[in-house]
Amino acid sequence: MIEVGTLKDRIQYVVLTVFLGLLGALPYRWRVPLAGWIVAWIVAPVLGWRRRISDNLDHVMPDLPRAKRRQLLRSVPNNLGRLFIELFSPKDMQGIVANTPFTGAGAAALKAAMADGKAVICVSGHFGNYDVFRSAVVQQGGDVAGLYRPLNNKLIHARYIAAISAVGGKLFSRGRHGFAGMIRHLQGGGLMALLIDQHMSRGVRLSFFGEPAYTALSAGQMALKYEALLFPVYGIRQPDGLSYVIEVEAQVPVSDATTMTQALNDSLEAQVRAHPEQWLWTHRRWKGRTATKGAAKVKAK
Template sequence: MTQTDPTRPITRQMRLEALFVRGLLALFRRIGPVRASNLGGWLCRTVGPRLPVSRIADTNLRMAMPELDGPARRAVIRDMWDNIGRNAGEFPHLATLPRNGGPGPGWDVVGAEHLVAQAARGGPVIFVSGHIGNWEMLPPAVARYGLPFSSFYRAPNNPLVDRILCDLRDEAMGQPVPLFAKGARGARGALGHILKGGHLGMLVDQKMNDGVEARFFGQPAMTAGAMAAMALRLRCPVIPGYVERLGPARLRIHVHPPLDLPDGGDRIQDQMDLTQHVNDWMEGIIRQHPGCWLWLHRRWNMQMHVKKPKK
């Protein structure tokens, strides 16, 4: 299930956009994963830093990593756009990228024992991650271990493009999985899914205005609280992981051990502690690979005064 509204009229512009997306994805598929990754990276790192939206990334970097000077911030933004483009180029190849440990296109897993143990244990589980590296590789990779998971989802405005992307995701997963709309209704659907023993994946690095105020890079950041609420209610495993980019269409999935769930007797405080723990974990990963995170989100409370670092 997705957010797409079947009653929404399809405009000529939507059809043209979908035609462009289909054509670009067909080109990426035809030239193979490595050349598609290289082409997508080149296109985005050439154009992206010049777009006005890159100012959001610069503002975020000034706030989160004030130790970076202007050239260092520009390098991170360029790397970010390169990664975005590579993700797009690799997208139609996710279903066929091999699982191997060699230098060519493909993916491997560090910490696979945690997936094997969870598959043997069974029951509900929450996978948490962020928009790091090629995050689209996480669902199909985890599914190969018998743990296909559903996700929260925000559909593109164009329902034709939405259908194209959903079909590619289902192809990569090897099966259709339910997707839940962001918001209260989606949260109820996700809770029902996980209560039945389902698996749920959550990218928890975006601002959630109706979430809880946790810290992220030392600054207040509204953060989704649903993950902690569901995990503590069910006492189910929370397994963090992320995708590291090693090269063109060469990806490494890092799976970490299940988090220790707080049990201090105060439900609200336990939820805050778990939410903060996940934010701290993700911050550590981003600091190691700043160019592989999607700095374009309006992640922090932007009304705060941000002191610009000296050049």
Template sequence: MASEKSKSLFYLLQYLPVAALLAISKVLPFDARGILAGHVVGFAVRWLPPFRKRVEEGLQRVYPEMPLAERTRIAAQVGRNMGRTLTEILHNKEFATKTDRFIAKGPGLAALHAAKAEGKGALIVSGHFGQWEAIRHFLKAEGLETGAVYRPNSNPWYEPHFLGGIREGGAPIVPRSNAGTLQMVRHIRKGGFFAILADQYVQWAEKIPFLGHMTSTTTSPADLALKYDLPLVPAFGLRDPNGRTIHITFETPIPHSDAATMMTEFNARIAARIHANPGQWYWLHRRWKNL
């Protein structure tokens, strides 16, 4: 009982800064919220040891020759982008009205429209890079509503806000679980679209190269694409330096072969995006736990 009370108190204390930001943001214009959150989270990631250590671990692994000053600059960028992105997700209903800020291109978009015309489902695979929710907002505006797989947050105070936000991007929203997978399968078999963020560590998964190091990587997107003969389209939403405009690229669908080869290709594609803009990837993830 005591441990449960301690855990509840920890979650509440963890949530309080988020609650404060949400309260302040309600009285601010949309862009001002993002700027404020970007500065707050940017400061935290750059200077608070628990966050900075996570970013440092990843950057030093991938870029061992990178000077400290450059790692510090990237850490601040990571925080600013994450602050803006999470604020946009928490206010996703309003963010959905900003589709005039999204500039989309790439052959994958035509492939998605073709799948829709044929009554087929499709899988969009992306990662925690730039502004990933902009992808689903754009697709919904195009008549290609896309559901998503999400990882439930353990904090019961924060979870309703986060889940409520991503529900605004398109339906259905399913948790990462066996039940969620079954719901997703039913949806894509009926011609529905789903987005999966495939850049996190997954225990017991296939070891596949990512940013130059082997690490556990989900093969679920490729497994589903192969089993149900669906296009697997990588898509990335790059945030412009102005902070507002999102450049969305729908890349050429990954050719069908075998699941490991297909996800190796996806890892190579997102790695290219990260190398070009390292400050827009979520380095706080412990992507190489098995090393």
């Protein structure tokens, strides 16, 4: 049965189809920066993303210079637009990824673990291009799987899944069935790629940028239970706006799930502070912060 969706879903799908069709006719080196420009100057203001970015910056980086803030209101959605078109251009990205180096303190250990068939969990965030790493592992013959959250618009979701599936490897949907697949994948000595920076109402209250952020402990819990190595990994966009470096940080020391997950939050925070334009500041990462801050101000008086 073909999923027709609501009227709103169909309109969004038509807009996406036109957007991808027009940009898809352009060479990749023009397509990516143009997508960034469109999202930064047209989409972001219309959808109110600049206000959300500004609110999040106020919350965790209140001392940010005004000029830097204005820059981020443009550069954050620009990176988002580039990421968006890259995800829908998997074949073009393969050439970019083929020339993307693995760097960082954990790169050698990660490659050794993959060669030995050890279970590995690599954790990133909505930062840079988080699919560059998965694509690179596939091109090197690695057994990698990713976890995704189904999109609300089922029409767009089908197209999105088709695009990210073209990268190769396995994909598991968030939920009970997907979790079971992840476990089998790890038990078979595979590599799981996960993102950790979305608000999880059933997660644990940890710290991110010094503020409470509810975070899932699943990466740390699985690493402990299935004796998987745990690495923070980032696809960092380079100054040319098209190429990447894959930075693999040192393995997270084995301790307990909460401590290990906080280490992942701290790692991502350091990367975002170093490259704030490459993180998705449109996320509601600190849900409930207004009430919390208000209460704190009243108490302070």
